[in-house]
Amino acid sequence: MTTRPPTTHPEDSTSNEPQQQRQSAWRLVAGASLISTGLAAYEIVPASVTPLIRDALNIGPTIAGFLVGVMFGTAVIASLPAGAALDRADSRTAMALAVLTLVVAGTWGWIAGRRGDYRSVIASRALGGVAYVVVWNAGIDIVSRAATSENRATAVGIFTASGPIGFALGQGTGPVIAHRFGWPTIFIAFTGLTVIGLVVFWPASRGIGTSRGDAPSVQEFGAVLRNREVWSVGLLGFLGYSLYLFVNSWGASYLTTELGLSLAVSGLLVAVFPAIGVVSRISSGLLSDRVFGGRRQPIVFGSFAVAAPLVLVFTQFRSLPLLVALLLLTGFAVQLTLGLSFTYVREVVDSRVAATAVAFQTSVGLAGAFLAPIAGGVVVDQAGFDTAFLLAGGLAICGIVVAWRAPEPGYS
Known part of the structure; x- marks a missing residue:
């Protein structure tokens, strides 16, 4: 007896196609966000167990701090070359290679930590910094192309929220992992999350991360660096990241030094500052x-207009609920x-060099993240917290001025 195949109607598959594409796009966003979350946790986790690392390797606080700082420094240097390469390559494949690179870097750091080899640990972290910047730039590029023009900023906002989520994950679980399995384990603890993210991301991104025709020329690449609108948006990122890292770095010290709170309580209170980014970035x-x-x-104008008076008056209050x-x-x-x-930045350039523009934004923004804590420390030492927060x-305020004159893509 033969079985009749089910009757299908072309219009049924046609009507389901947009819904399937939307579902695939959001699976792509979820997978890319998981990869980025794992990398962000890997980036910040040494900060959560610094005393253990210092004791084990017999190093000072400045050298120990380099375990986190080296990734920012690597990202600043590697971002533009990575973006230029992504405009000539397959972002989908780049994400997979970056996950593999992180697995290698994490394993290397774990082995080096068990041996007490600080220089090798630092080298492994530098390699991890390359993986981080590739995932960040390629993730924004491919998420932007998977989304429609109506929800592109929403999709990218969800992806960038992986940063504060990963920071919270690394800071919160790092001490537990170190206590249970030994501090070198923190370097491999989050590689599994990136692999899971890749499993979700890979099938959903099929056909999206491929090359977009001929590779941009050197002249087109140079045009990105000469584009005044790119520099305008880049400056907004620099100022935003500077404010973000300044408060993250010196907020707890202010509460401890000026208000007499314990470092544990101060750290817990200041943790709300990056944590709210999960809501804000989306x-x-x-x-x-x-x-x-x-x-x-x-x-962006409203962002700086609200932030400016709040930062200026921060040191004028002593009420904990108000702070x-x-x-x-x-x-x-x-x-x-x-x-x-x-x-924003990828919309002020031609789509052929969008990844380069994103890489430029990453490099300039992370330069602010790298410099702000250092400059803030100098001002605090020389003039105190009031002057530091005033600056x-x-x-x-500079951000307000730049945002007021910022371009609006697609609007005259």
Whole structure:
């Protein structure tokens, strides 16, 4: 007896196709975000167990701090070359290679840590920094292309929220992992999360990360670096990341030194500042896409306009509930720019060099992240916290001026 095959109607598959494409796009975003979350946790986790590392390797606080700082430094240097390569290559394959690189770097760091070889640990972290910047740039590139123009900023905002999620994961679980399995285990603890992310990402990204025709020429690459609109958006990222890392680095010290709180309590209170970024970075895309009809400039202008007075008055209050409220509001405001700027910059250039523009934004932004804690420390030592926060507020005011004159892609 033969079985009749089920009757199919062409219009059924046609009507389901857009829904399937949307589901695939959001699976891609989820997978890329998991990869980035694992890398962000790997990036920050040594900070959570610094005393253990110092005792085990017999190193000072400055050298120990380099375990985190080396990844920022590597990212600043490697970002532009990585972006230029991504404009000539397959972002999908680049994500897979970056995950493999992290597995190698994590294993290398674990072995070096068990042997007590500090220099080798640092070298492994530098390799991990290359993996981080490739995932960040390639992830933004491929997520942007998978999304529609109506929800692009929302999708990229969700992806960039992986940063604060990963930071919270690394800071929260690092001590537990180190206590249970030994501190070198922190270097391999989060590689599994990136592999899981790749398993989700790979099938969903089929056909999206492929090359977009001929590779951009050297002249087109140079045009990105000469583009005044790119520099304008890049400056917004630099100022935003400077504010973000300044408060992250010196907020807890202020509460401890000036208000007499314990370092544990101060750290817990200041943790709300980056944590609110999960909401803020996603909200930046939703606000831009849904409320402002795809406009980007009003969001970044509002970001600095709200942040400036909050940073300027921060040291004038002693009430803990009020200070926590200020940290929440400031963290939300600052990270609106951090979430949106990567969508913003790729829209002011030709799509053929979009990855290069994103890489430029990453490099300039992380330069601010690298410099702000150092400069903040110098000002605190020389003039105190009031002056340091006053100057940080001045950066936010500069952000207002730059955002007011910032371009609006697609609008005359």
